[in-house]
Amino acid sequence: xxxxxxxxxxxxxxxxxxxxxxxxxxxxxxxxxxxxxxxxxxxxxxxxxxxxxxxxxxxxxxxxxxxxxxxxxxxxxxxxxxxxxxxxxxxxxxxxxxxxxxxxxxxxxxxxxxxxxxxxxxxxxxxxxxxxxxxxxxxxxxxxxxxxxxxxxxxxxxxxxxxxxxxxxxxxxxxxxxxxxxxxxxxxxxxxxxxxxxxxxxxxxxxxxxxxxxxxxxxxxxxxxxxxxxxxxxxxxxxxxxxxxxxxxxxxxxxxxxxxxxx
Amino acid sequence: xxxxxxxxxxxxxxxxxxxxxxxxxxxxxxxxxxxxxxxxxxxxxxxxxxxxxxxxxxxxxxxxxxxxxxxxxxxxxxxxxxxxx
Numbered sequence: 041x042x043x044x045x046x047x048x049x050x051x052x053x054x055x056x057x058x059x060x061x062x063x064x065x066x067x068x069x070x071x072x073x074x075x076x077x078x079x080x081x082x083x084x085x086x087x088x089x090x091x092x093x094x095x096x097x098x099x100x101x102x103x104x105x106x107x108x109x110x111x112x113x114x115x116x117x118x119x120x121x122x123x124x125x126x127x128x129x130x131x132x133x134x135x136x137x138x139x140x141x142x143x144x145x146x147x148x149x150x151x152x153x154x155x156x157x158x159x160x161x162x163x164x165x166x167x168x169x170x171x172x173x174x175x176x177x178x179x180x181x182x183x184x185x186x187x188x189x190x191x192x193x194x195x196x197x198x199x200x201x202x203x204x205x206x207x208x209x210x211x212x213x214x215x216x217x218x219x220x221x222x223x224x225x226x227x228x229x230x231x232x233x234x235x236x237x238x239x240x241x242x243x244x245x246x247x248x249x250x251x252x253x254x255x256x257x258x259x260x261x262x263x264x265x266x267x268x269x270x271x272x273x274x275x276x277x278x279x280x281x282x283x284x285x286x287x288x289x290x291x292x293x294x295x296x297x298x299x300x301x302x303x
Numbered sequence: 304x305x306x307x308x309x310x311x312x313x314x315x316x317x318x319x320x321x322x323x324x325x326x327x328x329x330x331x332x333x334x335x336x337x338x339x340x341x342x343x344x345x346x347x348x349x350x351x352x353x354x355x356x357x358x359x360x361x362x363x364x365x366x367x368x369x370x371x372x373x374x375x376x377x378x379x380x381x382x383x384x385x386x387x388x
């Protein structure tokens with residue numbers, strides 16, 4: 041048992057450090073991403089930055105068919121230990137693969153019903169879950185109060201913006217969701233991100249907002265073209281965002297080169 | 304209050320306690336002065352709604368504008384809590 045406040049604090053910090061390592065291990069590994077890249081010809085890069093030691097965000101990517109790659113990014117309300125514990129619950133849920141995963145809207149409904157059982161009244165999660173189909177060249181997704189998904193052409197930096205409205209998960213078992221699509225052909229990148237990006241402040245205290253994120257993506261694409269990655273995007277983001285961030289920051293960038301290497 | 308975020312948990316509970324003890328059957332919460340709400344703040348609105356309902360009362364939220372209105376629209380909260388102009 042700790043004998044004083046300092047000892048207790050040191051013990052807590054050690055526990056949180058361990059929890060952070062455990063949480064980072066549920067995220068897709070470099071090997072997993074390389075396998076998906078070889079299979080689908082999609083380069084996947086990510087940014088994961090908890091505002092405290094541990095995060096209330098989590099993301100994952102996995103195969104759901106010969107030409108279909110599933111991507112999920114979830115953001116639990118609040119952050120810190122409670123939200124982080126919810127990410128572990130969520131991770132256990134999505135690692136149980138099921139047939140509904142092929143239909144984003146139905147799968148999000150399934151996740152919602154499950155979270156309605158687990159979460160307390162004021163807790164909920166925003167999510168975007170979708171499937172990249174390398175034959176139809178589209179990203180079909182269901183959203184529940186997430187940020188808007190962005191698709192950018194690597195040659196022109198033209199951005200397509202997806203709708204993201206929907207009741208967050210864990211509030212009402214009756215909630216229904218719809219499938220939406222945005223284009224995602226070779227020569228484009230898809231960018232998914234948590235609301236820490238839009239809700240971060242700039243030096244003049246204004247929020248970056250939806251338009252700010254679109255501008256960051258355009259600028260990063262203009263500079264990087266086929267080398268676009270989450271790191272390039274966040275270099276631009278931190279040129280204007282004020283640290284420390286108040287929320288957990290997570291983002292995934294999927295890039296389809298014009299001439300991918302596919303196994 | 305110009306912001307509603309998780310750290311306002313105590314304030315929200317106090318508002319509800321006042322509502323509960325007032326004997327009123329309906330509570331209208333004016334959000335027009337609120338400039339910013341985050342996801343945890345939205346959760347607090349649900350908390351008020353659920354607490355009112357479980358106490359046999361009704362809560363409605365009015366006057367949302369700007370970022371607050373946008374957040375309520377994105378999250379489709381009108382399907383869960385009563386939102387009026």
